[in-house]
Amino acid sequence: MRLLHTSDWHVGRTFHGRDLLREQEAVLGGLADLVDTHRVDVVVVAGDLYDRAVPAAEAIAACTRVLARLAAAGAAIVITPGNHDSAARLGAFAQFAEAGGLHLRTTAADLDRPVLLRDAHGPVAVYGIPYLEPEPARHALGKPELRGHAGVLGEAMRRVGADLARQGNPRSVVLAHAFVTGGEATDSERTIAVGGVPHVPASTFDGVDYVALGHLHGPQTLREDLRYSGSPLAYSFSEARQRKSVWIADLDAHGLAGVERVELPVPRELATARGTLDDLLVDPVHEALVDKFLSVELTDVVRPLDAMRRLRERFPHAVHLEWRPEGGERELRYREAVRGKSDEEVACCFVADLRGSEPTGAERALLREALAAVAAEGRR
Numbered sequence: 001m002r003l004l005h006t007s008d009w010h011v012g013r014t015f016h017g018r019d020l021l022r023e024q025e026a027v028l029g030g031l032a033d034l035v036d037t038h039r040v041d042v043v044v045v046a047g048d049l050y051d052r053a054v055p056a057a058e059a060i061a062a063c064t065r066v067l068a069r070l071a072a073a074g075a076a077i078v079i080t081p082g083n084h085d086s087a088a089r090l091g092a093f094a095q096f097a098e099a100g101g102l103h104l105r106t107t108a109a110d111l112d113r114p115v116l117l118r119d120a121h122g123p124v125a126v127y128g129i130p131y132l133e134p135e136p137a138r139h140a141l142g143k144p145e146l147r148g149h150a151g152v153l154g155e156a157m158r159r160v161g162a163d164l165a166r167q168g169n170p171r172s173v174v175l176a177h178a179f180v181t182g183g184e185a186t187d188s189e190r191t192i193a194v195g196g197v198p199h200v201p202a203s204t205f206d207g208v209d210y211v212a213l214g215h216l217h218g219p220q221t222l223r224e225d226l227r228y229s230g231s232p233l234a235y236s237f238s239e240a241r242q243r244k245s246v247w248i249a250d251l252d253a254h255g256l257a258g259v260e261r262v263e264l265p266v267p268r269e270l271a272t273a274r275g276t277l278d279d280l281l282v283d284p285v286h287e288a289l290v291d292k293f294l295s296v297e298l299t300d301v302v303r304p305l306d307a308m309r310r311l312r313e314r315f316p317h318a319v320h321l322e323w324r325p326e327g328g329e330r331e332l333r334y335r336e337a338v339r340g341k342s343d344e345e346v347a348c349c350f351v352a353d354l355r356g357s358e359p360t361g362a363e364r365a366l367l368r369e370a371l372a373a374v375a376a377e378g379r380r
Contacts, residue, residue, distance in 0.1 A: 001042070003212075003251070005212040006045055006046075007213070007231070008215065008217055009049050010024075010235060011024055011059045012051045015235065015319060017319065020233065023267035024232070025066060027265060030265060035073035035074060042117060043070050043077050044078045044212045045077070046080060046082070047131055049090065050085055051084055076101045078105065078175065088106070090106050091106030105128025105129075105130065105175070111160070112162070123171070127163075129153070129175060132153060149199070149200050157205060160172075164208075173210045176211060177215050179215055180213060186217045186238045202223060209225060210225050215228070217235060219261065227259065229245070243263050244266070246261075268293055269292045271295075272294070272295045274297040275297075281313075289315060290316070294311075294315050296318055297323075300323070301325050303325075
């Protein structure tokens with residue numbers, strides 16, 4: 001049996017305010033081509049199908065089209081919710097969807113009820129463990145004594161192991177959305193550290209043939225049988241150097257036979273640039289950045305006015321901007337800076353500290369007018 005492991009689609013997510021829905025659908029829809037060319041039997045999505053618990057109608061429509069393409073390509077589909085998803089909404093109509101080959105495992109009660117698939121060698125049990133937030137999960141599992149992510153996931157895997165034993169230990173796959181010790185995070189994952197340590201040990205998942213992990217956005221291998229697929233698109237500049245991919249895992253008669261990494265297309269590359277605004281706008285060396293999502297660090301001694309608008313005249317996909325003046329920003333000690341100064345002097349000092357240059361005469365006049373208006377309002 002051949003399975004395609006993906007996760008963390010985050011359909012509906014934006015990138016520094018830019019809509020990514022078109023890019024997401026293009027990359028995710030292309031998974032259907034992989035199903036066809038690699039003769040994939042089952043696609044597993046290990047959480048965070050959507051970016052929000054209540055996704056926009058456009059995100060739902062795009063996700064529906066992608067899933068329809070995967071089903072039309074001939075793959076069964078197994079999905080579990082992640083910490084961004086609403087498990088209840090994702091699991092709506094699950095029993096009806098199952099008849100069409102879409103298997104949704106969204107509740108703690110169903111985590112040890114596998115999707116049973118068959119190949120020439122017999123059954124393969126695919127278990128979906130939804131994201132288990134420790135506090136509600138320990139009660140849902142009927143084990144109030146459990147503590148933390150390690151506790152509830154340990155109980156989930158104990159139940160999976162017990163079900164496997166009841167079925168005569170067929171070959172098995174587990175989907176889980178978790179932060180496993182040894183994994184490397186990026187800037188785009190939402191923390192799951194609520195009232196305790198977010199990590200769970202890799203040994204939690206011993207005893208199954210393949211574990212398809214979700215939550216961390218970089219593709220990584222913790223063990224041969226324990227992997228993160230990562231997100232299909234980059235969702236932060238900390239992922240700029242990652243090559244996004246999926247895993248294609250083969251199960252033979254004895255278990256895991258091999259895993260292949262397949263890289264995904266990049267709809268728009270990410271890049272960073274550093275320098276003064278004038279240099280960035282004219283230096284031909286930056287021409288290669290024009291079509292990329294761009295994060296810019298400006299080094300001008302004085303903060304340039306209207307910098308993002310001017311940058312976008314050359315770099316239309318500039319989405320992030322920071323001002324870090326050459327030589328470092330001055331340390332601001334406002335208590336000392338305002339002591340003994342008039343309101344006008346304090347306002348002018350604030351402008352100077354914020355921008356790196358003193359206010360002009362016109363700006364000083366505008367500040368005086370604003371302070372006079374505030375004082376007049378206070379006398380009413």
